[in-house]
Amino acid sequence: MSEVHEVPYEESELYRIRHSAAHVMAEAVLEFFPNAKLAIGPPIEDGFYYDFDLGKDENGKPKTFSPEDLEKIEARMKELLKQNAPFEHSTMSVEEAREFFADQPYKLELIEELAAGKLDENGNPIAEPVKEVSIYRHRNFVDLCRGPHVRFTKQVKANAVKLLRTSGAYWRGDENRPQLQRIYGTAWHNKTELEEYLQRLEEAKARDHRRLGRELGLFHISPLVGAGLPLWLPKGAVLRETLENFLRQAQLERGYLPVITPHIGKLDLYITSGHYPYYKDSQYTPIDVDEEKFLLKPMNCPHHIEIYKAEPRSYRDLPLRLAEFGTVYRYEKSGELNGLTRVRGFTVDDSHLFVTPEQLEDEFIGVVELIQYVFNTMGFHDFRARLGTNDPNSDKYAGTPEMWERGINAIRQAAEKVGMSYSIEAGEAAFYGPKLDFIFRDVLKREWQLGTVQVDFLLPERFDLEYTGEDGRKHRPVMIHRAPFGSMERFVGILIEHFNGAFPLWLAPVQVVMIPIADRHVPYARQVAAELRAAGMRVEVDDSSDRMNKKIRNAQLQKVPYMLVVGDKEVAEEAVAVRTRNNEDRGQMPVAEFKEMAQGLIREKSMAL
Numbered sequence: 001m002s003e004v005h006e007v008p009y010e011e012s013e014l015y016r017i018r019h020s021a022a023h024v025m026a027e028a029v030l031e032f033f034p035n036a037k038l039a040i041g042p043p044i045e046d047g048f049y050y051d052f053d054l055g056k057d058e059n060g061k062p063k064t065f066s067p068e069d070l071e072k073i074e075a076r077m078k079e080l081l082k083q084n085a086p087f088e089h090s091t092m093s094v095e096e097a098r099e100f101f102a103d104q105p106y107k108l109e110l111i112e113e114l115a116a117g118k119l120d121e122n123g124n125p126i127a128e129p130v131k132e133v134s135i136y137r138h139r140n141f142v143d144l145c146r147g148p149h150v151r152f153t154k155q156v157k158a159n160a161v162k163l164l165r166t167s168g169a170y171w172r173g174d175e176n177r178p179q180l181q182r183i184y185g186t187a188w189h190n191k192t193e194l195e196e197y198l199q200r201l202e203e204a205k206a207r208d209h210r211r212l213g214r215e216l217g218l219f220h221i222s223p224l225v226g227a228g229l230p231l232w233l234p235k236g237a238v239l240r241e242t243l244e245n246f247l248r249q250a251q252l253e254r255g256y257l258p259v260i261t262p263h264i265g266k267l268d269l270y271i272t273s274g275h276y277p278y279y280k281d282s283q284y285t286p287i288d289v290d291e292e293k294f295l296l297k298p299m300n301c302p303h304h305i306e307i308y309k310a311e312p313r314s315y316r317d318l319p320l321r322l323a324e325f326g327t328v329y330r331y332e333k334s335g336e337l338n339g340l341t342r343v344r345g346f347t348v349d350d351s352h353l354f355v356t357p358e359q360l361e362d363e364f365i366g367v368v369e370l371i372q373y374v375f376n377t378m379g380f381h382d383f384r385a386r387l388g389t390n391d392p393n394s395d396k397y398a399g400t401p402e403m404w405e406r407g408i409n410a411i412r413q414a415a416e417k418v419g420m421s422y423s424i425e426a427g428e429a430a431f432y433g434p435k436l437d438f439i440f441r442d443v444l445k446r447e448w449q450l451g452t453v454q455v456d457f458l459l460p461e462r463f464d465l466e467y468t469g470e471d472g473r474k475h476r477p478v479m480i481h482r483a484p485f486g487s488m489e490r491f492v493g494i495l496i497e498h499f500n501g502a503f504p505l506w507l508a509p510v511q512v513v514m515i516p517i518a519d520r521h522v523p524y525a526r527q528v529a530a531e532l533r534a535a536g537m538r539v540e541v542d543d544s545s546d547r548m549n550k551k552i553r554n555a556q557l558q559k560v561p562y563m564l565v566v567g568d569k570e571v572a573e574e575a576v577a578v579r580t581r582n583n584e585d586r587g588q589m590p591v592a593e594f595k596e597m598a599q600g601l602i603r604e605k606s607m608a609l
């Protein structure tokens with residue numbers, strides 16, 4: 001059986017620990033700020049937060065927590081945790097709750113939404129009005145809360161908790177509502193886990209792709225071009241093109257056909273596909289052209305579908321695998337933009353496979369194997385797969401239950417065949433069908449969703465796609481949407497952090513820096529550079545007036561894999577002195593030998609130098 005049932009985070013002990021820590025933190029805050037109004041305090045990935053309204057200062061601005069406040073709160077919180085108070089669950093009628101939380105306006109609003117059957121405490125829609133609300137109490141601290149919690153405060157270890165930072169946050173995430181003060185904290189099973197986490201945070205900061213992207217000259221974000229619209233600098237462009245060419249070659253070998261489509265399309269196209277108005281909020285306002293409305297392309301699928309429809313298709317044409325590095329545009333709030341990983345325009349390594357129902361399983365397997373090949377080549381060995389299905393209680397999914405079942409079964413069978421384990425998550429599907437996502441864990445143990453494969457019976461229906469079968473009759477093809485990298489921008493952002501900017505040789509924007517010791521060695525350095533470039537390598541010559549050690553240091557800071565030092569001896573012997581970015585001195589080597597070695601590593605896409 002290849003299905004994995006992991007305990008969902010919401011049911012884990014860490015979730016209870018963090019949720020309980022949030023309550024105890026709020027208890028401590030109320031000791032120092034008795035008039036603070038409480039908003040919500042949920043566990044989040046790697047920790048928890050709680051939002052408070054501290055009132056306004058003399059200038060009418062929201063009062064904030066100082067760093068000293070945070071220290072005091074953390075110290076008090078630790079004392080409170082050590083006292084062994086039980087968490088007690090109870091319920092209150094809506095009436096009682098209104099009275100009990102009379103001077104907690106945010107809690108009152110939550111109670112009213114529960115009573116009206118609108119939203120739960122976490123802002124998720126609920127099915128029907130609530131008559132009784134759920135309450136958790138420890139000592140004198142009482143919160144409107146569905147839990148779960150640990151049984152005693154002591155189960156949250158004082159030495160495994162830390163408050164991290166504060167930030168402003170709008171109530172309900174709405175800029176028109178009051179601004180609250182959020183305290184972020186983290187809590188773990190024990191001290192060792194906390195320390196490891198804090199170390200990972202430090203590491204992550206040091207590897208931040210926005211900083212490395214600047215230092216290594218990979219990309220730039222210009223305020224005049226616009227936020228979330230990265231500009232690829234020459235070195236970043238080389239890196240990205242190398243990745244694209246690698247995938248192009250892999251696709252060519254697997255029978256994919258390239259296509260190129262424009263960046264906008266008529267609004268009607270997306271109304272037909274259902275991307276509009278489904279995803280209206282993540283799209284830009286339509287553009288008027290000669291009294292017709294066009295959308296900046298949010299997805300490539302409809303364009304590829306029109307290519308399918310450009311001529312009559314027969315079973316002989318299938319599977320038809322159309323591939324494009326297609327740039328799409330989606331709206332993201334400015335506050336959520338982040339370097340290359342959250343942007344407003346990005347390029348999907350997209351492909352749409354049009355297949356007969358009989359071909360579906362084999363084609364799906366082919367795509368899964370391609371993704372595995374891509375990940376393995378990148379040296380990404382720590383990844384898992386997640387089957388995203390529809391949430392039967394949500395209305396955001398189109399298509400019939402029968403379509404969904406067929407799609408989900410096709411994915412299951414394909415995963416079984418390739419012997420791949422996967423977890424299942426309801427509500428993670430695309431609106432048109434189920435999907436298999438590949439989630440990669442980087443060196444810092446952070447999870448990133450990368451590649452995706454989706455089965456789609458719906459769009460062929462919506463666009464009335466057909467092919468003539470062997471029987472001479474019209475049939476409906478099935479579509480597979482897939483993208484191994486996901487988005488080139490995001491993938492490169494993750495790659496930068498995963499490798500800490502020290503890319504494998506085949507991906508390194510500059511693979512070799514020639515380092516002439518004195519000016520008289522520059523012509524020889526240029527001659528070797530030309531020879532290596534002719535062999536397809538990316539080489540720079542450092543002919544600056546810096547001393548040799550400085551040149552080596554500069555190349556190491558740029559994380560260039562090889563430095564080839566040349567002086568009188570090397571010139572005389574047609575050799576180079578090889579050093580690596582890891583500070584290894586490999587000694588002297590004939591130019592031909594270095595060239596052969598490096599070319600071999602590049603060809604194999606080796607992780608080694």
Ligand SMILES: [Zn+2]
Pocket residue numbers: 019023041136143144145146147
């Ligand atoms: Zn709670």
Ligand SMILES: [Zn+2]
Pocket residue numbers: 299300301352481482
């Ligand atoms: Zn698609």
